[in-house]
Ligand SMILES: O=C(O)CCC(=O)C(=O)O
């Protein structure tokens with residue numbers, strides 16, 4: 654874990670993340686363009702987060718061996734909005750579960766329970782997760798690598814070592830989430 658001045662490689666990585674988010678938001682399909690389902694494309698990171706300096710000042714590198722993962726959680730409120738996770742080596746499925754109003758218990762996935770939403774996201778080597786606004790504050794993320802949980806398109810993923818680099822920015826003062834979520 655590292656706080657404060659990041660090593661040169663992490664500063665370079667932060668800068669590449671900023672470029673990637675900017676390109677995705679403003680070049681490939683600009684925000685406010687109409688999507689295939691008729692909605693407007695939301696931005697990945699609002700500009701006050703994308704252009705803050707530094708973009709990140711804390712990093713943690715996690716190494717997971719087969720069977721190891723991370724249980725469902727919302728990142729600590731001592732970190733600002735706008736969190737990046739770079740996933741390396743073995744692929745995995747990260748699940749997002751909505752934080753239940755009034756409680757913080759893990760919501761179990763039941764196939765026949767229509768109100769329980771668990772969103773699987775496949776992370777292959779090099780995938781970048783950016784969590785902001787609702788995704789950062791109202792959804793828990795987890796990686797369960799116990800047998801039977803790493804399913805994608807009906808197949809169990811082959812597990813090897815996985816490394817993730819999580820980049821965050823510490824709140825200067827106690828910060829409350831500024832959730833100005835656009836739909
Ligand atoms: O390893 C990952 O991909 C997730 C790490 C994470 O969620 C965290 O460190 O808070």
Ligand SMILES: [Fe+2]
Pocket residue numbers: 726727728794
């Ligand atoms: Fe996390």
